[in-house]
Amino acid sequence: MAGGGAAASALSSPWRALLQRALDANAHLKHSTFFQLATVGGGGRPANRTVVFRGFQEHCDKIQINTDARSNKIGEIKEWPLGEICWYFTDSWEQLRISGIIDVIDGSSPDPAKLQQREKAWFASSVKSRLQYLGPSPGIPVANDDHVTDVHLDPSAGPVDTYCLLTLDPENVDYVNLKSNQRLMFTRTQEGDESSDWMARKVSP
Amino acid sequence: MAGGGAAASALSSPWRALLQRALDANAHLKHSTFFQLATVGGGGRPANRTVVFRGFQEHCDKIQINTDARSNKIGEIKEWPLGEICWYFTDSWEQLRISGIIDVIDGSSPDPAKLQQREKAWFASSVKSRLQYLGPSPGIPVANDDHVTDVHLDPSAGPVDTYCLLTLDPENVDYVNLKSNQRLMFTRTQEGDESSDWMARKVSP
Numbered sequence: 054m055a056g057g058g059a060a061a062s063a064l065s066s067p068w069r070a071l072l073q074r075a076l077d078a079n080a081h082l083k084h085s086t087f088f089q090l091a092t093v094g095g096g097g098r099p100a101n102r103t104v105v106f107r108g109f110q111e112h113c114d115k116i117q118i119n120t121d122a123r124s125n126k127i128g129e130i131k132e133w134p135l136g137e138i139c140w141y142f143t144d145s146w147e148q149l150r151i152s153g154i155i156d157v158i159d160g161s162s163p164d165p166a167k168l169q170q171r172e173k174a175w176f177a178s179s180v181k182s183r184l185q186y187l188g189p190s191p192g193i194p195v196a197n198d199d200h201v202t203d204v205h206l207d208p209s210a211g212p213v214d215t216y217c218l219l220t221l222d223p224e225n226v227d228y229v230n231l232k233s234n235q236r237l238m239f240t241r242t243q244e245g246d247e248s249s250d251w252m253a254r255k256v257s258p
Numbered sequence: 259m260a261g262g263g264a265a266a267s268a269l270s271s272p273w274r275a276l277l278q279r280a281l282d283a284n285a286h287l288k289h290s291t292f293f294q295l296a297t298v299g300g301g302g303r304p305a306n307r308t309v310v311f312r313g314f315q316e317h318c319d320k321i322q323i324n325t326d327a328r329s330n331k332i333g334e335i336k337e338w339p340l341g342e343i344c345w346y347f348t349d350s351w352e353q354l355r356i357s358g359i360i361d362v363i364d365g366s367s368p369d370p371a372k373l374q375q376r377e378k379a380w381f382a383s384s385v386k387s388r389l390q391y392l393g394p395s396p397g398i399p400v401a402n403d404d405h406v407t408d409v410h411l412d413p414s415a416g417p418v419d420t421y422c423l424l425t426l427d428p429e430n431v432d433y434v435n436l437k438s439n440q441r442l443m444f445t446r447t448q449e450g451d452e453s454s455d456w457m458a459r460k461v462s463p
Contacts, residue, residue, distance in 0.1 A: 084348040091296035091306035091342070099304055101296035101344035103353050137296070139306035143289040143348065148308050189462040192443075238397075257394040 066114050067253050068149070068226040068239045078145045088140035090118065090221075092155070094129040102126070106140075107174060107218075114249065115220040116151065117174055119182070122159045122217040123190040130155050136221050146231035151223045158218040170220075175212035186215040234258050271319050272458050273354070273431040273444045283350040293345035295323065295426075297360070299334040307331070311345075312379055312423075319454065320425040321356065322379055324387070327364045327422040328395040335360050341426050351436040356428045363423040375425075380417035391420040439463050 079085035086106045094100045107117040116138065120126065130136070137152040158167045175183065187204040189195075226239040236258040243250040284290035291311045299305045312322040321343065325331065335341070342357040363372045380388065392409040394400075431444040441463040448455040 082348070084346070087346065087348075089294035089296075089306060089344045089346070091294070091304040091344075093298055093302055093304050097298055097302065097338065098340055098357065099296040099298050099342045100355075100357075101294055101306060101342040102355060103344060103346045133302065135303055137304045137306040139294045139296075139308060141289070141292065141294070141308045143287070143292075150305075150307060152303065152305075191462055192441075193462045195441075195460045195462050236397075236400075255400045257396055257398045257400050 066249060067251055068223075068228060068237075069114065071147075071228050071237070072140075072149055075140075075142045075145055075147045075149070078147075079142045082144060085142060085144075088138050091137045091139065092126060092130055093133045093135065094125070095132075100126060100129065107177065110170060110220055113222075115156075115222050118219040118221070119174060119178060120217050120219055121186060121191050122215050125192065127157060127159070127217060130157055130219070138221060148227075148229050148231070150225075150227040151221065152225045153221050153223040156220045156222070158220065160212065160214050160216075171216070171218040172211055174218045175216055180206060180208050183213075183216070186213050229258050231258075271428075271444075271454060272456055273428075273433060273442075274319065276352075276433050276442070277345075277354055280345075280347045280350055280352045280354070283352075284347045287349060290347060290349075293343050296342045296344065297331060297335055298338045298340065299330070300337075305331060305334065312382065315375060315425055318427075320361075320427050323424040323426070324379060324383060325422050325424055326391060326396050327420045330397065332362060332364070332422060335362055335424070343426060353432075353434045353436070355430075355432040356426065357430045358426050358428040361425045361427070363425065365417065365419050365421075376421070376423040377416055379423045380421055385411060385413050388418075388421070391418050434463050436463075 076085060087103050088106060089101055090104050091099055091101045104118045104120070107119055109115060110117055134155045135152070136155045137150060140149045140151065142148070158171045160168070160171070162168050162171070184204055184206055187206060224241045227236070228239070229236040236256050238254050238256050240252045241249050242252050281290060292308050293311060294306055295309050296304055296306045309323045309325070312324055314320060315322055339360045339362075340357070341360045342355060345354045345356065347353070363376045365373070365376070367373050367376070389409055389411055392411060429446045432441070433444070434441040441461050443459050443461050445457045446454050447457050
């Protein structure tokens with residue numbers, strides 16, 4: 054399946070249609086846009102956490118995730134940028150396992166295009182969701198419950214330093230439908246900036 | 259929090275009460291007993307898949323998972339037995355991340371006690387669930403849809419060769435409640451066969 058132009062490519066990645074169908078079928082469930090992202094931390098320890106799907110980067114298949122630049126996973130991903138998403142759709146019994154390379158885009162990125170993506174993703178988040186980046190560092194000890202203080206954020210203000218955009222560029226997608234008992238494996242055979250070729254094969258579930 | 263006797267220990271592991279409360283609060287959802295298990299495969303690639311919670315091993319905190327001995331993860335886990343479970347409860351907005359060492363118990367185990375656990379877990383599964391181990395190897399190419407053949411299994415027959423029990427022995431548990439915005443980190447400080455000590459601390463979510 055050859056990628057055509059930029060827009061055509063993103064639409065033609067064959068697993069995207071399956072994912073979109075699953076998202077539509079499970080749209081009534083808030084948690085259908087949550088998935089689990091596995092990475093590898095220090096000492097080769099697997100790490101796994103629930104994150105929120107923030108859509109695809111324009112004109113490509115890169116999956117966007119917002120995160121706090123102070124969280125442990127940032128250093129870990131910079132060291133070892135491989136990730137696997139496990140996305141289970143609880144109503145339609147479909148699972149997509151999506152593996153690829155993760156790019157960490159924080160405010161220190163030297164690439165103006167990436168900084169622009171980060172800004173765009175920041176403004177695409179709700180103001181309430183942006184507020185969490187003004188809270189205390191995730192994972193630090195809390196002495197009592199008084200740490201919740203009133204924070205204010207100007208809705209027109211750009212991304213704060215603690216806001217970090219992650220993008221995962223898919224290389225393999227393993228789709229399984231547990232209702233129809235069908236499984237498809239998609240492998241990216243060629244990579245371009247804005248187009249990719251994919252090979253699909255049907256395997257035993 | 260010192261572990262007492264065997265039964266007391268399993269009950270007293272402090273995160274077990276939080277997990278049980280979450281399981282109870284989400285019991286109306288079939289998928290509340292599903293979680294995502296992250297491991298590390300060849301070349302240090304993270305792997306992540308949805309599996310079913312098959313209860314705790316008796317008198318300890320080991321989490322049981324059924325799997326097919328022919329699946330890729332078996333070889334990978336034997337090579338690198340670390341795992342992290344991410345268990346998100348969609349109704350109560352609670353997440354438990356449980357990391358520890360995974361033990362692979364297939365029919366070739368030299369330990370009679372482990373073989374007994376495996377047999378026990380086999381009979382605890384439904385006959386329908388046992389039938390999947392008689393199907394074709396997971397992940398092999400399927401030429402057409404004719405591979406589904408009638409298989410029969412004697413309900414009183416013991417585990418088949420392709421059935422494998424995994425147990426994950428928790429070392430760290432990271433609990434977060436996204437409704438109350440509370441996070442607790444539990445670390446096992448001492449290990450015994452049937453009792454463990456745990457340290458808990460409250461951290462920023």
